[in-house]
Amino acid sequence: MSHSSDDTLGTAASLEEQHAVEQFLYREARLLDERRYLDWLGLLTDDCTYRVPIRENVLAVRGKPPVTIDDELSELAYFDDDKLTLAAKVLRLGTGTSWGENPPSRTRRIVSNVEIAPGENPGEHLVHSNLVLHRSRRVDQVSQFTGQRRDVLRRTDKGLLLARRLVVLDMSICDSSHMGNFF
Amino acid sequence: MARNVDPNLEAEIPGLLSEDGTWVSRRLFFDPELYEIEKERVFGRSWLMVGHESQIPNPGDFFLSFMGEQSVIVVRDNAGAVRVHLNTCPHRGMPVCREDRGNARTFFCVYHGWNFSRDGSLVGIPNQRASYPEDFDTSNLGLIAVPRIETYCGLIFANHDADAMSLEDYLGDMTWYLDTSLNRRAGGVEVVGVQKWRIGTNWKVPAENMIGDVAHAPATHSSVFQIAPGDPAAEQALKSVLEYGRNVALPNGHGGTFRVYPKDDVEGRLPGETALRDVPGVGEYLASIQAEAEERLGPVRKHLKIATCTTFPNLSLLGSNFTFRVAHPRGPMKTEVWSWVFVDCDAPSEVKDAMKKFFSLTFGPGGIFEQDDGENWEGVTYGASGVGASEHAFHYGAGLDAGPHPELPGTVSRVYSEHTQRGMYRRWHDLMLVP
Structure with a gap:
């Protein structure tokens, strides 16, 4: 798991690379908001993994270290995908019979607090960012999902691509019948 | 504990179901007055599943759960017994447990500091001697225990009704079917996690969907x-339900859809979706446990697999997706689904991992099946409640030809049938008719 590291985050990339990473994240968010899911798939490496684990309520124990985010993550996830299963989900959204997303949700993704550190492999960045996903469905159904993204972006001959995403949600229960949107 | 119900409302209860059970009032799905009665007459008297023993292997291990809307602590005490305490301080009602799971020496109320042991007894009040006489009796100030706790295949059931029939009698032949998922191997199953989400629907809607509503699958899903045109795995999965599936209604409102594969059907005879068999190692594993299954379950049940089923009132199990779940009521038009994901204890770790991923891909709020179920269940509840619309009962008349079967206990029909739903609502009605 990709931990936050105050020592390295935000220090490793040149201004130019920081700019490129931020532009990548903004473009990705726009493609998802515009429902250009096939284009979005093109931003993922073939070995991409994508997880949104369940987050639980954990009590700190007196005399022991405070509760960390990793302490709160269950081994079970809402999304536990690779590129193949993400592609299946994208294909499904295009069938016209994925009723939870037809009529489609209106979504707005706000990405901020982008910090970059060197990744485990050459040419990779470990990128932390914050996400607000606001969703309006049908007439008056409004949901808001917030969380931290822990991404690995890889420099390839196609430019930067997403090689790994872990989304740390801020909620311990999904207050919606439907998580049909990508984080 | 029975509350007085307005006699006019009481007089309406008999008419909520037609005599043959084929018409069910829409009020069951949105009416706040009926919901209040249901809390006592259905949830106050039925065996409710709260979790699995594998979640609390050691003394002090606990998790929070619900019986209806009531928060409960499920904990293993020092003697190894499973206890279910109401999660409320006997002093002022503060929940004494405020985390989802863990291990606790005691449960400490953060309001006034009362402290309770794993077995629920009161072990400390701060400044007790300044507040109470020296011979103050604390024995009736422990956590409130749920009077009945019984288990089946590690599933922990609790009942508010001290006089309820035994769990074994209550489940009856349902265990004959549940065994095919939970008791297939000597080592049993273990829980790997719980997904939780809220749906704007009445709890009966998911419960009736999973008790045998195969008819929704072609349209909803x-x-x-x-997305899998020409994919033999996807075709086989649907075909296996339509061709080999049987809807079975059992006493006490239980029922489900079960696949009975022909004994010579090589493709179908393995438990587990055909799609999963393409994952390296999973097909081999499923084939490798068939001999053990035959030894434990016999020749008929070796070939039997649960599609979906519901144990009354709100426990469902999806055999091919490795989950049992409870539709907790959260008001007349709100449900909180808890979906426990389980795997065979003795399966190899890569098989467990594949099963866990297959669940998340297919079910839960992110699953490619369940997203669209949620949309429909909310729509049903919304559509039931309008003025005018609410006066017209729902029709549950499919499958009137259900009858006995030479190999399967219960009342059996083909899968395009609503007789299992009629059984569920009859049970609900029987309970609601008794003040």
């Missing part, structure tokens, strides 16, 4: 079958 059309998108899933569309």
Whole structure:
């Protein structure tokens, strides 16, 4: 798991690379908001993994270290995908019979607090960012999902691509019948 | 504990179901007055599943759960017994447990500091001697225990009704079917996690969907079958339900859809979706446990697999997706689904991992099936409640030809049938008719 590291985050990339990473994240968010899911798939490496684990309520124990985010993550996830299963989900959204997303949700993704550190492999960045996903469905159904993204972006001959995403949600229960949107 | 119900409302209860059970009032799905009665007459008297023993292997291990809307602590005490305490301080009602799971020496109320042992007894009040006489009796100030706790295959059931029939009698032949998922191997199953989400629907809607509503699959889940055109795995999965599936209604409102594969059907005879068999190692594993299954379950049940089923009132199990779940009521038009994901204890770790991933891909709020179920269940509840519309009962008349079967206990029909739903609502009605 990709931990936050105050020592390295935000220090490793040149201004130019920081700019490129931020532009990548903004473009990705726009493609998802515009429902250009096939284009979005093109931003993922073939070995991409994508997880949104369940987050639980954990009590700190007196005399022991405070509760960390990793302490709160269950081994079970809402999304536990690779590129193949993400592609299946994208294909499904295009069938016209994925009723939870037809009529489609209106979504707005706000990405901020982008910090970059060197990744485990050459040419990779470990990128932390914050996400607000606001969703309006049908007439008056409004949901808001917030969380931290822990991404690995890889420099390839196609430019930067997403090689790994872990989304740390801020909620311990999904207050919606439907998580049909990508984080 | 029975509350007085307005006699006019009481007089309306008999008419909520037609005599043959084929018409069910829409009020069951949105009416706040009926919901209040239901809390006592259905949830106050039925065996409610709260979790699995594998979640609390050691003394002090606990998790929070619900019986209806009531928060409960499920904990293993020092003697190894499973206890279910109401999660409320006997002093002022503060929940004494405020985390989802863990291990606790005691449960400490953060309001006034009362402290309770794993077995629920009061072990400390701060400044007790300044507040109470020296011979103050604390024995009736422990956590409130749920009077009945019984288990089946590690599933922990609790009942508020001290006089309820035994769990074994209550489940009856349902265990004959549940065994095929939970008791297939000597080592049993273990829980790997719980997904939780809220749906704007009445709890009965998911419960009746999973008790045998195969008819929704082609329309609701059309998108899933569309993305795999010509894929033999997807076709086989649907075919296996339509061709080999049987809807079975059992006493006490239980029922489900079960696949009975022909004994010479090589493709179908393995438990587990055909799609999963393409994952390296999973097909081999499923084939490798068939001999053990035959030894434990016999020749008929070796070939039997649960599609979906519901144990009254709100426990469902999906055999091919490795989950049992409870539709907790959260008001007349709100449900909180808890979906426990389980795997065979003795399966190899890569098989467990594949099963866990297959669940998340297919079910839960992110699953390619369940997203569209949620949309429909909310729509049913919304559509039931309008003025005018609410006066017209729902029709549950499919499958009037259900009858006995030479090999399967219960009342059996083909899968396009609503007789299992009629059984569920009859049970609900029987309970609601008794003040």
